[in-house]
Amino acid sequence: MxxxxxxxxxxxxxxxxxxxxxxxxxxxxxxxxxxxxxxxxxxxxxxxxxxxxxxxxxxxxxxxxxxxxxxxxxxxxxxxxxxxxxxxxxxxxxxxxxxxxxxxxxxxxxxxxxxxxxxxxxxxxxxxxxxxxxxxxxxxxxxxxxxxxxxxxxxGCYPTSILLPLIPLLKAGLLSADPLAVSSMSGASGAGRNANVSLLFCEVQNSLRSYSVPQHRHLSEIGQELAIAAGREVKLSFVPHLVPVYAGICTTTFASLAPGVTLEQVEAALQQAYADQPFVRLLGRNQSPDTKHVMGTNFIDIGWALDQRAGRLILMSAEDNIGKxxxxxxxxxxxxxxxxxxxxxxxxx
Amino acid sequence: MxxxxxxxxxxxxxxxxxxxxxxxxxxxxxxxxxxxxxxxxxxxxxxxxxxxxxxxxxxxxxxxxxxxxxxxxxxxxxxxxxxxxxxxxxxxxxxxxxxxxxxxxxxxxxxxxxxxxxxxxxxxxxxxxxxxxxxxxxxxxxxxxxxxxxxxxxxGCYPTSILLPLIPLLKAGLLSADPLAVSSMSGASGAGRNANVSLLFCEVQNSLRSYSVPQHRHLSEIGQELAIAAGREVKLSFVPHLVPVYAGICTTTFASLAPGVTLEQVEAALQQAYADQPFVRLLGRNQSPDTKHVMGTNFIDIGWALDQRAGRLILMSAEDNIGKxxxxxxxxxxxxxxxxxxxxxxxxx
Amino acid sequence: MxxxxxxxxxxxxxxxxxxxxxxxxxxxxxxxxxxxxxxxxxxxxxxxxxxxxxxxxxxxxxxxxxxxxxxxxxxxxxxxxxxxxxxxxxxxxxxxxxxxxxxxxxxxxxxxxxxxxxxxxxxxxxxxxxxxxxxxxxxxxxxxxxxxxxxxxxxGCYPTSILLPLIPLLKAGLLSADPLAVSSMSGASGAGRNANVSLLFCEVQNSLRSYSVPQHRHLSEIGQELAIAAGREVKLSFVPHLVPVYAGICTTTFASLAPGVTLEQVEAALQQAYADQPFVRLLGRNQSPDTKHVMGTNFIDIGWALDQRAGRLILMSAEDNIGKxxxxxxxxxxxxxxxxxxxxxxxxx
Amino acid sequence: MxxxxxxxxxxxxxxxxxxxxxxxxxxxxxxxxxxxxxxxxxxxxxxxxxxxxxxxxxxxxxxxxxxxxxxxxxxxxxxxxxxxxxxxxxxxxxxxxxxxxxxxxxxxxxxxxxxxxxxxxxxxxxxxxxxxxxxxxxxxxxxxxxxxxxxxxxxGCYPTSILLPLIPLLKAGLLSADPLAVSSMSGASGAGRNANVSLLFCEVQNSLRSYSVPQHRHLSEIGQELAIAAGREVKLSFVPHLVPVYAGICTTTFASLAPGVTLEQVEAALQQAYADQPFVRLLGRNQSPDTKHVMGTNFIDIGWALDQRAGRLILMSAEDNIGKxxxxxxxxxxxxxxxxxxxxxxxxx
CATH class of the missing domain: 3.40.50.720 (NAD(P)-binding Rossmann-like Domain)
Structure with missing residues (x-):
């Protein structure tokens, strides 16, 4: 034993x-x-x-x-x-x-x-x-x-969902220096178990809203870790939203590829970083992760897409905010x- | 009578x-x-x-x-x-x-x-x-x-929530040519009243997910109307998300101000466009709209913020997707x- | 004017x-x-x-x-x-x-x-x-x-949902003296807008539970009004439940018919009392009212059924607890x- | 191994x-x-x-x-x-x-x-x-x-929640022959994973309603097992309700004690039956079980109360309908x- x-x-x-x-x-x-x-x-x-x-x-x-x-x-x-x-x-x-x-x-x-x-x-x-x-x-x-x-x-919960998709791409130098735009949604457990009228069932159930705009505290650790990965400062805007679920974070990140970089290179970098990791699941191109599949687990699911009209890489992740x-x-x-x-x-x- | x-x-x-x-x-x-x-x-x-x-x-x-x-x-x-x-x-x-x-x-x-x-x-x-x-x-x-x-x-429901905050700013030439990044969340009524397993209560209730990435059909009308307002093509990436509410759309848009433009100019343009409009409510700087305050009504609530670190204007709106x-x-x-x-x-x- | x-x-x-x-x-x-x-x-x-x-x-x-x-x-x-x-x-x-x-x-x-x-x-x-x-x-x-x-x-909210179906039947002497059994479910708005951990979204969302068993305060007014209608004391057990909706009360009452009374007599008494009332809707035999149809309104919907195996009349009602x-x-x-x-x-x- | x-x-x-x-x-x-x-x-x-x-x-x-x-x-x-x-x-x-x-x-x-x-x-x-x-x-x-x-x-899911509290009491002869009244609430997973408009998120989320009144199919097996435990036919009325949770059944049963029986005898019978059972949790007198504490588990939680005014025993149970x-x-x-x-x-x- x-x-x-x-x-x-x-x-x-x-x-x-x-x-x-x-x-x-x-x-x-x-x-x-x-x-x-x-x-x-x-x-x-x-x-x-x-x-x-x-x-x-x-x-x-x-x-x-x-x-x-x-x-x-x-x-x-x-x-x-x-x-x-x-x-x-x-x-x-x-x-x-x-x-x-x-x-x-x-x-x-x-x-x-x-x-x-x-x-x-x-x-x-x-x-x-x-x-x-x-x-x-x-x-x-x-x-x-x-x-x-x-x-x-x-x-932190938001940083985990934002950093894991980005770090391999920044390490490999695949992203341009344009500021990143990050939009996240989190379940109410992220706001804590405090007696607070704004977190009552009746206040949250029919509510979708952003908060802590424009400077959420998690920006500090996200910026720190992105900079380490990229070897340079990385600018980003981050808007978190509170949505009526118990738990779960769904993050969507808009980035710009460095000149000449292809989606295949992005995919190769993600595969190399995470294919052997037991708790990162790479869903594939144009695949949207769903928080319901990671609730109560240590998994983070990651999808991606290339928006060719706007010239943007879209990264999507889902995790349990009180899990992973x-x-x-x-x-x-x-x-x-x-x-x-x-x-x-x-x-x- | x-x-x-x-x-x-x-x-x-x-x-x-x-x-x-x-x-x-x-x-x-x-x-x-x-x-x-x-x-x-x-x-x-x-x-x-x-x-x-x-x-x-x-x-x-x-x-x-x-x-x-x-x-x-x-x-x-x-x-x-x-x-x-x-x-x-x-x-x-x-x-x-x-x-x-x-x-x-x-x-x-x-x-x-x-x-x-x-x-x-x-x-x-x-x-x-x-x-x-x-x-x-x-x-x-x-x-x-x-x-x-x-x-x-x-x-369309998404276009209304995206266009109303942007059009006065584009008309006034306040935004740069950088692609816009738009993240929206919608209640399940937007997906229709069809017998579809993926829309069952048990499938939606604990679920946060994007969909139709990278090219939702609404991009076509959004692009058309932004171009009319700006007098030029306007590029944007748009990621819609399905969240567990009956109704409501919450939209967050990341834009770049044209050189020299201030937040005061943004606010003046919005005030001029909407102060006298009965169904547009301008919430103010760093104020996040909340779908619960517009549910069942014809109102659209609009807030905004300047993220100085990343040099980004953040526009936020809330409407009832089956209302406004x-x-x-x-x-x-x-x-x-x-x-x-x-x-x-x-x-x- | x-x-x-x-x-x-x-x-x-x-x-x-x-x-x-x-x-x-x-x-x-x-x-x-x-x-x-x-x-x-x-x-x-x-x-x-x-x-x-x-x-x-x-x-x-x-x-x-x-x-x-x-x-x-x-x-x-x-x-x-x-x-x-x-x-x-x-x-x-x-x-x-x-x-x-x-x-x-x-x-x-x-x-x-x-x-x-x-x-x-x-x-x-x-x-x-x-x-x-x-x-x-x-x-x-x-x-x-x-x-x-x-x-x-x-x-009170519970009393309204319980009394309206019962009063015409008691007035007409259609029910036996057996104690009534009443089970109600209420949305969280009934519990008030107070900073209370037990009413947080995360505490209520996945929760179904009774409370105030066996003696909720509303029993006092229910008993008073039933006695007035019946011209005698009327015994009842009442168990309220808290369920994860913003508003709505759904009440199910188990009663015994007086000897010889038929379901047609019950229906006639309800029709006589409420057919001309603008806010009471009689749904019919074996029809279950649903709170979603009365939310935000002043309606109360009433259905009924006779359970012949157990010899019981089942009365069902739905109202908006903060409405009707x-x-x-x-x-x-x-x-x-x-x-x-x-x-x-x-x-x- | x-x-x-x-x-x-x-x-x-x-x-x-x-x-x-x-x-x-x-x-x-x-x-x-x-x-x-x-x-x-x-x-x-x-x-x-x-x-x-x-x-x-x-x-x-x-x-x-x-x-x-x-x-x-x-x-x-x-x-x-x-x-x-x-x-x-x-x-x-x-x-x-x-x-x-x-x-x-x-x-x-x-x-x-x-x-x-x-x-x-x-x-x-x-x-x-x-x-x-x-x-x-x-x-x-x-x-x-x-x-x-x-x-x-x-x-079945409802029968498990109804039978476990009742069987020890019927075996011990503690209940009178009065018909039982049973009110249950179930999450939507109990209704199955079928493409059915009435089970859509938008139909269920704000809805509280009974269904299959007055004769749900589960009555057959409940009646069979109660009769075996009691050694006589046991009459009951049963009203199930659909409520907006993924899973969970909360059952409230109204029964009449046999003449001279005390609440202590009820408690002794429950303790004797279940104190050593790993998946039955006896919560105690006037304690309401809550489905959130049993979700995803094999537990059934049981509480009880004596309503002395109406002379009724109230039994309450909570289980996960797709679990226990x-x-x-x-x-x-x-x-x-x-x-x-x-x-x-x-x-x-």
């Missing part, structure tokens, strides 16, 4: 947190030894989340207050931080000092530059010395670094860090 | 048709004298559409087979065609010959060029001589022509043709 | 309140002179509810603090109270004393007995002397009293109080 | 079939050797169901025409029939004759009486000799018989037939 890695989850009361617990409760190589939440301290997992009744240890495991020393004592080897932006950083430092590796789902360690952080998040970064150590953890792009890391910054866009990608990183089969615990479709 | 205009509706079994009937049953200056449908002939309106029980004449008016002479005999002065593309044209000709004005909701008379029609609809146009007479009827843009017309081509995008816009045109108050019968919010 | 009655709306920030404003903004015989809300004081109607931009006086009318004297000064003749339960009563008294008639949408004046009120609402009724004056205002049942009343208690179940029924009562056409302002379908 | 049982699935193109494939593709002890469908013959699983791309053998396994001999040749030991009612019976007989055990998800073998079958299904049963052999396979009630059976009739109500229950039966851990392959939450 396989030995299990002892893990803790900090701040598991939001939609990504619940999804993370769901995946960990069934992971063959993970043992959940602690779950923390200030507001839920003392309750069992299944008392708060009735979905988990009679599932694994959910009827017995109790939320505790977050405390690095206590987590160490509980034997935690790896801590998942499903905390709000700005809060993760408070816990990451003491956990790392105690030798506990950190897989963070917040935005706190995604940026390499403390200045860009300040520009987009409106305050000084509290631990800039950790930014150079953290790995921006797209497992299809940076597996080697992730395997060796002790501080994993899981990418957050929690299952965190598990994928966990598997890399621990040396497990990349698909361990991610078998559900 | 006002005299009423006698109207007929041909082919009212789809979602736009039902919406048209809803509006006509309550219109203060319209008298519904005939409703045709081959498949429903003999049934009363309310037998087919239980929503209309005890509403106006819906319990008494019976669907008949479509026949121009019979409609003339019934006294019809104006005929609304809510027929499939390619079918409207068959009826428009005999109706016009009998002196009945035609307000067509299909795509049959939207294009000025029979060649472009053939390119996008894959067959010869059956009555090209009518194309020069028909008016592409955006009431905010072309009221004078509509008032005098006897053949009204109501714009189809049936209530048809009523707005009807009011123009008949010389009624532009808002007659369109008071509902 | 018709003279208009000056009306005020107190507390119009919830879903019933918005629906009430929507109906009043377009009512041909109502002039909205004041809208109150402590939290929204100073804002215009359309600033808070973007749906109302460019509609009637919504861009100019400003929310004020609720104050009976100020409303009198503004000329209000009738006040609609769309306030929470327990708050309406505070305002009803001073308004009545100033000669302003009150149409209350809360539960504060629905019960005749202060004791029953205390049992179900857990505190003493603050103005028991008004309970005998108030009229429980089902317009199909009690039009005469409503016309003369100065204090109108609009029935709240705001449009309030308008129907307003029309009665003012002597207008019963359908004035209720023409939308 | 565990040996795997070779299984075939016949007719896997509906929602239960897709769910069954999903569960079998990941089942640790099942090897999918054949999938049949006349209409899909020649396609791979993942070509038809894009969700299954890159999942197990879904990219390689091809639909074949249904043929018992070919399935035998392919090595199938157990065949799941996810065929329409009336079609399963055609295949069950030859499969059984070839020694292949049959787990049928249709209604073909649920009734013990060919006469009752004819009454409810309107034609003679084609293989009445098999009815006595088939086991009505509620695994919590009839595990011993299921283990030995070669023809398994999986219960169909496909995952079929897997639970498969595990019993094969002697596997009851929860094998049913770990997902």
């Amino acid at each position: 396989s030995q299990k890695v002892k893990v803790a989850v900090l701040g598991a009361s939001g939609y990504s947190g619940i999804e993370l617990l769901r995946l960990l409760l069934r992971h063959p190589h993970a043992e959940l030894v602690a779950v923390t939440s200030r507001t839920l301290a003392g309750k069992t997992l299944s008392a708060e989340f009735p979905r988990f009744r009679k599932v694994g240890i959910a009827d017995r495991l109790t939320f505790s207050n977050p405390d690095a020393a206590a987590l160490k004592e509980a034997g935690a080897e790896i801590a998942f931080l499903a905390l709000p932006h700005g809060v993760s950083v408070e816990y990451a430092k003491p956990l790392l000092e105690l030798g506990i590796k950190v897989i963070d789902l917040s935005a706190d360690f995604r940026l390499r530059s403390a200045e860009v952080y300040k520009e987009f998040y409106a305050h000084e970064h509290p631990a800039p010395e950790l930014l150079s150590e953290a790995v921006y953890a797209l497992p299809e792009i940076r597996a080697d670094e992730i395997q060796k890391a002790r501080l994993i910054a899981c990418p 866009g957050a929690s299952s990608q965190a598990i994928q990183n966990f598997n890399l860090v621990c040396g497990f089969d990349p698909a361990a615990g991610l078998q559900s479709v | 006002s005299q009423k205009v006698k109207v007929a509706v041909l082919g009212a079994s789809g979602y736009s048709g039902i919406e048209l009937l809803r509006l006509l049953l309550r219109h203060p200056h319209a008298e519904l004298v005939a409703v045709t449908s081959r498949t429903l002939a003999g049934k009363t309106l309310s037998a087919e559409f239980p929503r209309f029980r005890k509403v106006g004449i819906a319990d008494r008016l019976t669907f008949s087979n479509p026949d121009a002479a019979a409609l003339k005999e019934a006294g019809a002065e104006i005929a609304f065609l809510a027929l499939p593309h390619g079918v409207s044209v068959e009826y428009a000709k005999p109706l016009l010959e009998l002196g009945i004005k035609v307000i067509d909701l299909s795509a049959d008379f939207r294009l000025r060029s029979a060649e472009v029609y053939k390119e996008f609809y894959a067959h010869e146009h059956p009555a090209p001589e009518l194309l020069s007479e028909a008016v592409y009827a955006l009431p905010e843009i072309r009221a004078d022509e509509i008032q005098k017309a006897r053949l009204i081509a109501c714009p 995008g189809a049936s209530s816009q048809a009523i707005q045109n009807f009011n123009l043709v008949c010389g009624f108050d532009p808002a007659a019968g369109l008071q509902s919010v | 018709s003279q208009k009655v000056k009306v005020a709306v107190l507390g119009a920030s919830g879903y019933s309140g918005i629906e009430l404003l929507r109906l009043l903004l377009r009512h041909p015989h109502a002039e909205l002179v004041a809208v109150t809300s402590r939290t929204l004081a100073g804002k215009t109607l359309s600033a808070e509810f973007p749906r109302f931009r460019k509609v009637g006086i919504a861009d100019r009318l400003t929310f004020s603090n609720p104050d009976a004297a100020a409303l009198k000064e503004a000329g209000a003749e009738i006040a609609f109270l769309a306030l929470p339960h327990g708050v309406s009563v505070e305002y009803a008294k001073p308004l009545l004393e100033l000669g302003i008639k009150v149409i209350d949408l809360s539960a504060d004046f629905r019960l005749r007995s202060a004791e029953v009120y205390k049992e179900f609402y857990a505190h003493e009724h603050p103005a028991p002397e008004l309970l005998s004056e108030a009229v429980y205002a089902l317009p199909e049942i009690r039009a005469d009293e409503i016309q003369k009343a100065r204090l109108i208690a609009c029935p 179940g709240a705001s449009s029924q309030a308008i129907q009562n307003f029309n009665l109080v003012c002597g207008f056409d019963p359908a004035a302002g209720l023409q939308s379908v | 565990s040996q795997k049982v070779k299984v075939a699935v016949l007719g896997a193109s509906g929602y239960s079939g897709i769910e069954l494939l999903r569960l079998l593709l990941r089942h640790p002890h099942a090897e999918l050797v054949a999938v049949t469908s006349r209409t899909l013959a020649g396609k791979t699983l993942s070509a038809e169901f894009p969700r299954f791309r890159k999942v197990g053998i879904a990219d390689r396994l091809t639909f074949s025409n249904p043929d018992a001999a070919a399935l035998k040749e392919a090595g199938a030991e157990i065949a799941f029939l996810a065929l329409p009612h009336g079609v399963s019976v055609e295949y069950a007989k030859p499969l059984l004759e070839l020694g292949i055990k049959v787990i049928d998800l249709s209604a073909d073998f649920r009734l013990r009486s060919a006469e009752v079958y004819k009454e409810f299904y309107a034609h003679e049963h084609p293989a009445p000799e098999l009815l006595s052999e088939a086991v009505y396979a509620l695994p919590e009630i009839r595990a011993d018989e299921i283990q030995k059976a070669r023809l398994i009739a999986c219960p 109500g169909a496909s995952s229950q079929a897997i639970q039966n498969f595990n019993l037939v094969c002697g596997f851990d009851p929860a094998a392959g049913l770990q997902s939450v």
